Amino acid sequence: MFNLILFGPPGSGKGTQSEKLIDRYGLKHISTGDLLRSEIARQTPLGQEAKNFMDKGQLVPDEVVIGMISSALDENPGAKGFLFDGFPRTATQAEALDKLLELKHSTIAVMLALDVSEEELIKRLEKRGETSGRSDDNNHQVIKARIVEYHNKTAPVADYYSNFDKVVLVKGEGTINEIFDGLCAEIDKRLAEKELQG
Numbered sequence: 032m033f034n035l036i037l038f039g040p041p042g043s044g045k046g047t048q049s050e051k052l053i054d055r056y057g058l059k060h061i062s063t064g065d066l067l068r069s070e071i072a073r074q075t076p077l078g079q080e081a082k083n084f085m086d087k088g089q090l091v092p093d094e095v096v097i098g099m100i101s102s103a104l105d106e107n108p109g110a111k112g113f114l115f116d117g118f119p120r121t122a123t124q125a126e127a128l129d130k131l132l133e134l135k136h137s138t139i140a141v142m143l144a145l146d147v148s149e150e151e152l153i154k155r156l157e158k159r160g161e162t163s164g165r166s167d168d169n170n171h172q173v174i175k176a177r178i179v180e181y182h183n184k185t186a187p188v189a190d191y192y193s194n195f196d197k198v199v200l201v202k203g204e205g206t207i208n209e210i211f212d213g214l215c216a217e218i219d220k221r222l223a224e225k226e227l228q229g
């Protein structure tokens with residue numbers, strides 16, 4: 032299996048780039064944001080709990096998200112690899128993911144971290160808020176809260192994977208295709224190394 036994490040602050044383009052990457056590499060896309068929004072749309076108890084946090088720009092509790100990931104992995108036993116989008120977002124989630132993958136005799140190959148300035152993030156999210164209907168995008172205070180939450184709780188996840196030498200910073204500003212090319216170059220490098228190791 033070849034598993035990768037697409038990492039970055041809210042609005043850095045994780046969802047946008049994931050769509051293109053899964054097409055090219057045939058990986059199974061797991062986006063915790065999408066999974067949570069689907070629970071909200073179906074008005075499940077989990078969705079109702081998650082909505083309270085998401086509407087305030089806060090992270091959903093770890094145990095909720097880790098449970099969802101565990102189910103998603105079990106539901107895809109034949110996957111040739113997973114692309115994790117928006118997960119892990121805390122150090123606790125990162126440790127849990129490593130354990131879940133270990134049970135499947137697998138690991139994270141690389142974390143690709145999208146580098147985007149705060150000014151650009153706010154601009155993108157406010158623009159999306161005009162049309163997306165997402166309650167966490169159409170309020171400036173909530174967007175700010177998500178960025179603060181990212182710095183406090185999510186940025187340390189990159190330190191966690193740095194300890195294993197697995198983090199690569201990729202330019203996240205420019206056209207969608209330019210950013211995609213930067214991501215593909217890093218993935219292709221890792222895939223070639225994997226091939227050499229047999």
Ligand code: B4P
Binds near residue numbers: 090120204
């Ligand atoms: P997510 O759904 O993960 O969303 P995101 O971080 O806001 O966006 P993303 O980085 O995917 O940006 P996108 O490509 O869409 O999280 C939402 C919420 O769910 C969180 O706040 C949290 O409450 C909860 N949650 C999710 N996962 C969790 C977890 N693991 N633990 C706890 N809570 C969790 O791009 C944004 C916009 O920019 C789009 O409009 C796009 O068109 C535009 N864009 C993209 N690339 C561009 C480019 N190159 N130039 C210009 N615009 C661009």
